[in-house]
Amino acid sequence: MESERLSSTERALIRESWQKVSGNPLQHGIILFTRLFDLDPDLLPLFQYNCRQFSSPQECLSSPEFLDHIRKVMLVIDAAVTQLENLPCLEDYLCNLGKKHQAVGVKMDSFSAVGDSLLYMLEKCLGTAFSPDMREAWTRLYDAVVKAMSRGWEAHGEAE
Numbered sequence: 766m767e768s769e770r771l772s773s774t775e776r777a778l779i780r781e782s783w784q785k786v787s788g789n790p791l792q793h794g795i796i797l798f799t800r801l802f803d804l805d806p807d808l809l810p811l812f813q814y815n816c817r818q819f820s821s822p823q824e825c826l827s828s829p830e831f832l833d834h835i836r837k838v839m840l841v842i843d844a845a846v847t848q849l850e851n852l853p854c855l856e857d858y859l860c861n862l863g864k865k866h867q868a869v870g871v872k873m874d875s876f877s878a879v880g881d882s883l884l885y886m887l888e889k890c891l892g893t894a895f896s897p898d899m900r901e902a903w904t905r906l907y908d909a910v911v912k913a914m915s916r917g918w919e920a921h922g923e924a925e
């Protein structure tokens with residue numbers, strides 16, 4: 766993750782914007798995933814708990830297990846923001862997280878819709894305060910996280 770090193774200005778923009786989101790991670794995570802299911806409804810069947818399939822995004826978004834997944838996602842982003850100066854320390858964890866997602870049937874391609882949904886959520890939360898520079902900084906951070914997770918696919922020889 767060394768090559769994606771963020772500048773101190775980018776790190777400050779990310780921290781500033783995350784402060785508002787991190788006060789209520791679940792609420793913001795719900796906005797993110799609502800958007801994600803709008804962009805790619807085919808992701809819904811990947812979330813199954815006790816072999817039960819959800820019949821609608823609304824049903825999924827009200828299940829306790831899925832809300833836990835939202836909390837987990839927000840925690841990973843929070844960890845990346847906390848470790849902005851030291852992103853390589855998350856490398857192994859993220860590679861492993863990629864492997865787990867490959868195992869449950871997630872395709873690397875789907876992570877671009879997740880990135881769009883993340884930017885959408887930040888914009889909803891911050892309004893006009895979400896500047897183009899902030900958007901660019903978040904895009905770079907998210908790309909670094911996805912790149913590290915993508916090693917989990919490569920490890921299986923199925924990178925896309």
Ligand code: HEM
Nearest residue numbers: 808811812813830834837838841842865869871875876879
């Ligand atoms: C395409 C979007 C995604 C899909 C379809 C997906 C699906 C899943 C599924 C089915 C599980 C296992 C069940 C569960 O723990 O709820 C899981 C686990 C998890 N996901 Fe995701 N996920 C997605 C995106 C993400 C993202 C972007 C992150 C964080 C950056 C993330 C973080 C996690 C974590 C931390 C776990 C728990 C892993 C463990 O058990 O150690 N997920 N995901």
